[in-house]
Amino acid sequence: MKSPSLPQIANIQKQLLQWYRKNGRDLPWRRTRNPYAIWVSEIMLQQTQVSTVIPYYQNFLKSFPTVRHLAKANLTKVLKVWEGLGYYSRARNLHRASEIVSNHFNGKIPDNLTDLRTLPGIGRYTAGAILSIAFNKEAPILDGNVKRVLSRLYAITGRPDKTETRLWRLSESLIPKGEAGSFNQGLMDLGAMICTPKEPQCLQCPLRDLCKGRASGDPERFPRKIVKKKIPLIESISAVIQRNGKILLRQRPPRGLLGGLWEFPNWKDEVKRSSGFRLRNCIKKEMGMTAEVKEFIGTFRQTFSHFKLTLHVFRGQHLSGKGIGRWIPVKDLALFPMSRIHRRIALGLRNAD
Numbered sequence: 001m002k003s004p005s006l007p008q009i010a011n012i013q014k015q016l017l018q019w020y021r022k023n024g025r026d027l028p029w030r031r032t033r034n035p036y037a038i039w040v041s042e043i044m045l046q047q048t049q050v051s052t053v054i055p056y057y058q059n060f061l062k063s064f065p066t067v068r069h070l071a072k073a074n075l076t077k078v079l080k081v082w083e084g085l086g087y088y089s090r091a092r093n094l095h096r097a098s099e100i101v102s103n104h105f106n107g108k109i110p111d112n113l114t115d116l117r118t119l120p121g122i123g124r125y126t127a128g129a130i131l132s133i134a135f136n137k138e139a140p141i142l143d144g145n146v147k148r149v150l151s152r153l154y155a156i157t158g159r160p161d162k163t164e165t166r167l168w169r170l171s172e173s174l175i176p177k178g179e180a181g182s183f184n185q186g187l188m189d190l191g192a193m194i195c196t197p198k199e200p201q202c203l204q205c206p207l208r209d210l211c212k213g214r215a216s217g218d219p220e221r222f223p224r225k226i227v228k229k230k231i232p233l234i235e236s237i238s239a240v241i242q243r244n245g246k247i248l249l250r251q252r253p254p255r256g257l258l259g260g261l262w263e264f265p266n267w268k269d270e271v272k273r274s275s276g277f278r279l280r281n282c283i284k285k286e287m288g289m290t291a292e293v294k295e296f297i298g299t300f301r302q303t304f305s306h307f308k309l310t311l312h313v314f315r316g317q318h319l320s321g322k323g324i325g326r327w328i329p330v331k332d333l334a335l336f337p338m339s340r341i342h343r344r345i346a347l348g349l350r351n352a353d
Helices: 006-023 035-044 050-063 067-072 075-082 089-104 124-134 144-153 160-174 180-193 275-287 330-335 340-352
Strands: 233-243 246-251 266-268 290-303 308-320 326-329
Touching: 006 160, 006 180, 035 050, 035 089, 035 124, 050 075, 067 089, 075 089, 124 180, 144 160, 144 180, 233 275, 233 290, 233 340, 246 330, 266 275, 275 290, 275 308, 290 340, 308 340, 326 330, 330 340
Parallel strands: 233 308
Antiparallel strands: 233 246, 233 266, 246 326, 290 308
């Protein structure tokens, strides 16, 4: 593929910037040049829709208005504010990175690629977004929207993992001096609003006369689609164990899936029969206590990025043994960060209380 000529680049820059100034989305994080706020927004926007992020972003900044506030906060509180947004490693990385910024960068978000890339959770795209939007530095970006726009604009075929280096070079080559932030946000908005995965609005696109994908007559074939693998189904059993009006919760390990969140004790149900008997054995063997498994509460489901979980929940009564975890009054369950599926169980208990 030939590199775009200077006149082509100038035309793309002009058309996109004009379109963005007139049609760009009015988003909360675009009303500030505060690098911390922009950083928070970019982390939240990873794999999450804008409409979902907005209320979380606003609440997060109210709870932790500066990087030093975030660094000093307890991780449990951070996870609680993040609860429901998913991909909790983002919150853990954000918290850890805030500590590094506070301790090693005097509370200031780095304004260069090398230092930004040392922070947990900041890859090449996020670093480019922060540098261009917060500091207006000529740094390229390449998220899903931008990949789609550039792939169609230049009719780039090939597997996505094989074309990424070329797309990064293109993204970098198109940035206009002095307007990196506006141009990059224009690319993102064009992909989100016009150059959508299905049924792109080509007639409304400011780059329609320059787009090789449109000229081909089938812009939707760019970029090449990835065939998604069928995600596995996991069935588990869980116990809501009661003792003197309190419920037993346990905290997940700090790293890994849902790290640091609290949940009702649960185990994979590989046998898929005699669940009550197996649940009693799991409680005794793995939690060091004896409990009577009583009535079935219900079945709860949640889809994660790589699997679907079905959780069969039973009510239990503590009989003996200290157990592993923490006994929590029902009214205080709302204070502990939980995944969506365990929050639904907790809400059911509170409503029944």
